[in-house]
Amino acid sequence: MASSIYSLVYYSRNYIASDETTFAANVDQILAKSRLNNQRDEITGALLFNAGCFAQVLEGPLDTVEAAFERIQQDERHGDVSLLALNPIEHRSFPNWAMGFIGTSKIHAERFADIGSSSGFDPSRLTGDEINSLLRELAIEEEAA
Amino acid sequence: MxxxxxxxxxxxxxxxxxxxxxxxxxxxxxxxxxxxxxxxxxxxxxxxxxxxxxxxxxxxxxxxxxxxxxxxxxxxxxxxxxxxxxxxxxxxxxxxxxxxxxxxxxxxxxxxxxxxxxSDMDDLTGLAKRNALLSHLSCALSVKAPSSFVAIHCLDLDRFKMVNDMLGHAVGDLLLQKVANRLTSACRKGDIVARLGGDEFVVLQNDVNDEAAAETLASRIVDLVGRTYVINGHTINIGASVGVALSSAGIQARDLLRNGDLALYEAKRAGRGRYRTFESGMDALLLNRREMEIDLRRALALKQFKLHYQPFLDVTTNKVDGFEALLRWEHPKKGNIPPLSFIPLAEENGLIVKIGEWVIRAACMEALSWPEDMVVAVNVSPLQFKSDTLLETVAAALERSGLPAHRLEIEITEGALLDDTEKVVQTLNALRNLGVKISMDDFGTGYSSLSYLQKFPFNKIKIDRSFVAGHSTDSEAILRSIASLGRSLGMAITAEGVETAEQLARIRGERCTHVQGYLTGRPMSTHQIPDFLRQNDLQTEKL
Structure with missing residues (x-):
């Protein structure tokens, strides 16, 4: 039987102004809004971010994943969205939806530590699947870009 | 009160x-x-x-x-x-x-x-339709503050037809809904998005302070609509071309929309996936182009095209090896129209294929009257390679004229090799199997990729005139390098655009095998050729 759960993976360039307060305020906003929507839409996954990019895995029913992606596409806070994968999956890699800072910036790592822990972000989940671990590496590379 | x-x-x-x-x-x-x-x-x-x-x-x-x-x-x-x-x-x-x-x-x-x-609303997208848009626009124009503008953004989706054809109308319709949604999200309250049918949308932007504000929205539309869509598990990529027009004093709704359409036309012509803002003159330009296109369509039937011929000489013997056929359009009213003014248009609307076929046929017929073994070189447009009929046309032209294949030389530019290189190389090989010579024209101006020289064994490379005319030591070095590269690959080398004796002396020293330019012979009509050859023979004997 065909799987009814899909995984969508993308990464994009972060357009949020680089000043710290704006960046942090936007990150909070994204977390609050996405958490609400994704819970409603049965979407799990992970949103990785740093000053350079966003990288996200969305898992869930095709229609809600598509709707979420469409909302994401309309967001002005990022651009150059590369859709890396859209595939049916056997089972979810992530138990919930969470977001966390990923990168080498110490300041950001500290600043956004709360976001990660409060949303249940678990970087180790990113290493199980090939595309997910690729995404993680990509995000780190894009941090400085 | x-x-x-x-x-x-x-x-x-x-x-x-x-x-x-x-x-x-x-x-x-x-x-x-x-x-x-x-x-x-x-x-x-x-x-x-x-x-x-x-x-x-x-x-x-x-x-x-x-x-x-x-x-x-x-x-x-x-x-x-x-x-x-x-x-x-x-x-x-x-x-x-x-x-x-x-x-x-x-x-x-x-x-x-x-x-x-x-009734004023589009069923599929819920957007305004043409009449409603016109009403909104007329009103917006009449009530706007004198210091602000109303802007119109006319847009077309690039590659939408392909989505419809490949994924079906149901997906096409969903895509249109998503486009409508993105457009609406890009606009402010007070702006109006309309769908005029098919994949044609118009955005009415209100309270625009200046051109920059309109351009910001236009580029936002190009960006947003061009982002990837996911529909029913399909990943879809389309683009948007946008024509922007700003209101001017007293302009009517229909005229503003027309200006937007003209700008859209320019955006598409400039390569799609971009916006263009209307400028006065665009209408005159389009009118000219349309007139020229109408004239161009009948020029072939009315026999307004002529071929002129420019000789190329062997630098060691100073003898004429052959002539390059050059297209001339003798317009009954406008006189001679230079190729640069009409070839791009003919390439745009595909007429170049028919015109190119005529050139090949006419050149073969005329060359037959030239002294034995003299070659006629014919330029072939990249579009002719794509048309699938080139091989057939060449074979038929040779057969009908009776010109031996080795006396025909096909000149191609790098442009022909850019897309679908494999298929083009296949056609080139088939042409060579007929016995036709193949040369690479204008070498040095485009990508000048050496891999092109490796992909196909050209008989000749023609070095662009800019390297011959250039006085810098750089252009001299480039000329020399291309020449020695070509010769070591067994190719003949023509230096184009030679105008002075000094240039001729230089290219002699730099291993070029052939020369073509005003110095050795200007383009001439077919009946001038016998005289020219006689003169040239006399000179050669004197040398």
Whole structure:
């Protein structure tokens, strides 16, 4: 039987102004809004971010994943969205939806530590699947870009 | 009453004969509302209050929830249906009073019900249709503040047809809905998005401060609509081309839309996936192009094309090896039209294929009358390679004229090798198997990729004139390098554009095998060739 759960993976360039307060305020906003929507839409996954990019895995029913992606596409806070994968999956890699800072910036790592822990972000989940671990590496590379 | 209503209040000299205008308004059995530029009701006659309750000081959008995206819609000439907050339907007419203020005249509608609105709406996307757009636009133009503009963004989706063809109309329709949604999200309240049909959309942008503000939205539209879509598990990529036009004093809605369309045409011509802003002159330009296209379409039948021939000489013997056929258009009214003025157009509309076929046939016929073994070189456009008929055309031209294949040389530019290289190389090989010579034209101006030289064993490389004319040591070094590279690959080398004896001496020293240019012979008509050859033979003997 065909799987009814899909995984969508993308990464994009972060357009949020680089000043710290704006960046942090936007990150909070994204977390609050996405958490609400994704819970409603049965979407799990992970949103990785740093000053350079966003990288996200969305898992869930095709229609809600598509709707979420469409909302994401309309967001002005990022651009150059590369859709890396859209595939049916056997089972979810992530138990919930969470977001966390990923990168080498110490300041950001500290600043956004709360976001990660409060949303249940678990970087180790990113290493199980090939595309997910690729995404993680990509995000780190894009941090400085 | 407040100061605003006083403008309506003109007292008559003799009150007994004529009631004041204000009194007339008060007695009028239907509602009349005066709205300020911010959308707040400043005056309403008593009939209004009877039907709608207190309205002064309220927002017109609140009174009429369907009031299209905030704008002061629809021109005085057209009436449209407005439904009030308490669900009374009115036929509404509008009159602009300047500075963004306007008057609404409401007539309780007999047949108009709430459901009569959708006729102005596109079923698929819920956007305004053409008529509604025109109404909105006329009104926006009449009520806008003098210091601001109204901008029109006309857009077409690039590659939409392909999506429809490959994934079906159901997916195509979903895509259109998503596009509509993205456009709406890019706009502000007060802007209007319309779908004119197919994949044609128009955005009406209100309260535009300057051209930059319109361009910001245009580039936003190009970006947003061009982002990847995911629909039913399909990943879809399309693009948007946008034509922007800003209102000018006194411009009519239809003219502004037409300007937007002209700019859209330019955007598509410039390569799609981008926006262009209308500039005066674009219409004249398009008119010229259309005229020229009409003329070009019949030029072939009317035999207005001629071939001129420019000789190329062997640098060691100084003898003419052959001639390059050059296309000339002798327009009955405009005189000689240079190739650079019409070839790009012919390539754009595909006429180049038919014209190119004629060139090959005519060149083969004419070359047959030349002395033995003299070669005729013919330029072939990249588009002819794509047309699938090139091989057939060449074979037929040789057969019909009786010209031996080795006397025909096909000149191609790098452009021909850019797309679908494999197929082009296949055609080139087939041509060579016929016995035809193949040369690479204008080498040095494009990518000049050495891999092209490796992909196909050209008989000849023609080095672009810019390296011959160039006086710098750099261009000399490049000329020398290309020449020695070509020769070590066994190719002949023609230096183009040789105009002076000094240049000729130079290219002799740099291993070029052939020379072509004004110095050794200008392009000439076919009947001048015998004389030219005679002269040249005499000179060669003297040398």
């Amino acid at each position: 407040n100061a605003v209503t006083s403008f309506l209040h003109k007292t008559e000299a003799d009150p007994s004969s004529m009631p004041s205008y204000e009194k007339i308004l008060e007695l009028l059995p239907r509602p009349v509302i005066f709205v300020g530029s911010d959308g707040i009701v400043l005056y309403a006659n008593p009939s209004t209050e009877v039907l709608l309750g207190t309205v002064i000081g309220r927002d017109v959008h609140e009174l009429f929830p369907g009031f299209m995206s905030g704008l002061i819609s629809m021109p005085g000439a057209l009436s449209s249906v407005l439904v009030s907050w308490n669900e009374v339907a009115f036929e509404a007419a509008f009159a602009a009073l300047g500075n963004g203020r306007f008057l609404i005249d409401l007539r309780p509608s007999l047949q108009a019900s709430i459901t009569s609105m959708p």
